[in-house]
Amino acid sequence: MTSPLRRAYEENSVLITVGSGGVGKTTVAATLALRAAMEGTASLVCTIDPAKRLANALGLEALGNQVTRIGDPVFARAGLAPRAPMDAMMLDMKRTWDEVIERRAPPDKREKILNNRFYQSLSTALAGSQEYVAMEKLCELRATSSAGLIVLDTPPTAHALDFLDAPNRILDFLDNESAKWLLTPALAAGKFGLKLFNLGGSYVAKTIARFTGTETLQALADFMLHMSGMNEGFRERAHQTRALLEAQSTSFVLVTGPMPDRLDEAVYFHTLLQQNKLRVAAVVVNRVHAPVADSLWAEVARLPPSLQPAFEKTLKENEHLARQDGRGIARLAEACAPTPLVLVPRFEADVHDLASLFETSRYLWGDARLEAAVVAR
Amino acid sequence: MLRSRARRVNVQPLVVAELDDKRLIVVTGKGGVGKTTVSAALGLSSARAGRRTLICEVNTQERISALLGKAPVGPEVTAIDENLWCVNARPQEAMREYALMILKFESIYNAVFENRLVRYFLRFIPSLQELVLLGKILFHLKEKRPDGSPRFDQIIVDAPATGHAITFLSVPQVILDTIPPGAMASEVSWMRDSLVDRATTAVVLVSLPEELPVNETLELHEALSKRVKMHPRVVVLNGFIEHRFSDGLPDGVPPSLKDVARAHEVRAALSGAAKERLASLQLPVLIVPRLYLPEFGKAAIEDVARRLAGAPS
Known part of the structure; x- marks a missing residue:
């Protein structure tokens, strides 16, 4: 054998x-x-x-x-x-x-x-x-x-x-619906320094800011904005990865x-x-x-x-x-x-x-x- | 812990001197x-010595409760023996506890933290998961009983393995480097200070008498003391094998048995070499012999506890 x-x-x-x-x-x-x-x-x-x-x-x-x-x-x-x-x-x-x-x-x-x-x-x-x-x-x-x-x-x-989950998680990070909803107006306006949470009333923003500090959320929003153009590339790679893992070889x-x-x-x-x-x-x-x-x-x-x-x-x-x-x-x-x-x-x-x-x-x-x-x- | 000493009544307390007066013991290794x-053995000794002791597992498949012959405890701090509590800290619950601690009101927590959008952002704040786990564990250091004495005298953390341990324990510093000053930063800097405070926290490095685990212990010691700035205080060399045929064998012994003896001596030599290399760390090396037990349960843990305290078998 x-x-x-x-x-x-x-x-x-x-x-x-x-x-x-x-x-x-x-x-x-x-x-x-x-x-x-x-x-x-x-x-x-x-x-x-x-x-x-x-x-x-x-x-x-x-x-x-x-x-x-x-x-x-x-x-x-x-x-x-x-x-x-x-x-x-x-x-x-x-x-x-x-x-x-x-x-x-x-x-x-x-x-x-x-x-x-x-x-x-x-x-x-x-x-x-x-x-x-x-x-x-x-x-x-x-x-x-x-x-x-x-x-x-x-x-x-x-x-x-x-x-196994990692490519999807990265995609989720970059391509999340909630994130899109937040980022779309800023993307359309083509500007950085997005005023996160100004969008949806300040109650949520204030409370979260107590937890993490306002600037933290701001920096995260900026980061996501910079990264947002890369979604296609990441999505493509996630599919390639999955295909490679599932390949016969x-x-x-x-x-x-x-x-x-x-x-x-x-x-x-x-x-x-x-x-x-x-x-x-x-x-x-x-x-x-x-x-x-x-x-x-x-x-x-x-x-x-x-x-x-x-x-x-x-x-x-x-x-x-x-x-x-x-x-x-x-x-x-x-x-x-x-x-x-x-x-x-x-x-x-x-x-x-x-x-x-x-x-x-x-x-x-x-x-x-x-x-x-x-x-x- | 003067108060604890006064309360101790054991004739022969099974404690490790270097860890005796520390509030937080972090156990790690390959x-x-x-x-x-x-971790279980140190927890059991500490509880037996009359100290209120909490053993924390960190987001893992829970094992301590089973080793001590008890049902799983999950993410709630649960009493499992006299003076002994256990918990398996999990991020979801820790996040909730931590947020509640800051926000005080459950209704606010629910309104804010159960919000899908908010959860999404929290999930991607780097290392927040590790931070709340560590935060929860360290929070128990500050907890008081109604009479003002600490809820726990000693907390033992069964920390993740090498690479993850360094990441886990570096989290407060990483966060401090990332976030601007604010409510969170002051909390996080308290966490970092507690971990690096020599009087509060001791690290226990666990190793095996084999070359690669010993290499890793030496590297881990370097990383924890130089990079994370924590203080390893003892090394535990587990699975130690003593020489048994070092006097040599007479001619009559058949080759197959000579092989058996040689194999044993090779393992004993590895144990000796490991002990010597670990001694270079200039920390006490506590030897736990390889145990051959039908079941690894509470009796075994008690045995290990005795060995750690240097008691004869």
Whole structure:
């Protein structure tokens, strides 16, 4: 049987890793790109993780906001000789936003937008904004990159699938009916410095101003006015993004750890992806504790008595962890059926160099297989 | 908290000295390191020490109540044990509470804040959601009981993971940089001052004995202390594994068992290395050993609480 991820590699040009933080999502993304390059498909892995984990994983100091080719010496040090090139990049949110504005905004509005303090918060702090630029970048990369496979690592989001919703949220922000109603007179008059809420009686305005300060609302109104010419561009990009996510050649890889709280989140993620009619190639369960072979217990029994307690204790602990994982995995498999599960064992050391990424890829590709501990439920 | 000390009757109070006199404890770290467990344990110890304690989860899938063997509490501050309250702060309710605090009258709130147009604008004021969540939590610091004493002696925040925590805790400063002076600005600057006040607020950094989580803890310490200007006071190293086969093994041990022993020793070595690297922060590193328990419930939390207080197992 072909491993589901090998099949995903053969059938897709975009793979998107999703999952909660701390489960090894970035590692899986980098591993998929590395393996693709080893198999002869030029690949590109893009991460937006602020903790620079991918840079760690790839042994690079910094990736910056541009596509960087991983040099042959880096591979050679890991004893690897990929048959196709591998690129990596780490998304700089602020810079990507600036590029969006520079590309989309009418020339006379650019500076005004870039200097507006709401823009500055939008580009760094507005919820969903990080997710939005990731999608924006993915579309751009897919349109311009020659890589056969692009792997996008999504932010370790606390709010499940913010990124699916992100293009729509930005549109909602710019193209909201209430906003239009407010802005239309000012747009028609072609003037800035709109006197917000002068329109609809001052009771609402005064009360809100107590909450936020009048100037805040004024600055926000100005910002929206500057941005309003860009609606078409954003709408078009939102459709493109959605089309790319739903394309036959795009699949999601859901990554999770075997701990109970992680599994709940994974099931929730999986449900959301399915509700959105998005393809999930596989659920990767990372860092699974392998079951303890019966033969080990037999060997402990043959040890000198003085050595037995330490080994018994260790095996018991290992067994405990394997069973705990086994229970979770059985539950996950049932909840996510028919999406296949791919198990990756817990390695002795952290996976953070190319050699161990490649070792990990053997499990993703089905060269090696880990069976979860079988437990009575 | 002199008053609290007087009230404490435990023979062996399970408290962490560095956190003992702080009003606000912010627990953070990389996703999956055990922040929630540590928050629950610190809350339980504080309550057992006779302090009125509130544990806040921040707009998340609620877990603390379940860990302590109780039904979900939701967005209302709910008593779950002696001296112990829990809440899962959610933006919708926090916004309402916060607005009511400023506006005083519910009818005004309803007229203004339930207005579709207004809601639309509020939604897009950057970081307002985070601000009201933080505002709600900090508001509980100021709450008083009828006799004038604080409603809560200690508030423990199970804060979001690294990246989100920095954003979350920077919100008052970001807002101050964005909004002009006004009613909101003075409230927000009080929030910022409370967070950065060394005597009021302590940050607890939770880590795991693995390389990447430790890297992240070091980065988080840097970001919180330099950029957000808050004060990390202790590090909790969770899931610690002690050496067990460091004396070496005699010749008779078969290779498969040697592998078992080696694997254990590798993990123990990682634990030791993590402890050493975290020591560079020059903060106390509280060790919580890896626990092998059939269920992770209240008994486990009590165990963790004992370990945090440095009590033998």
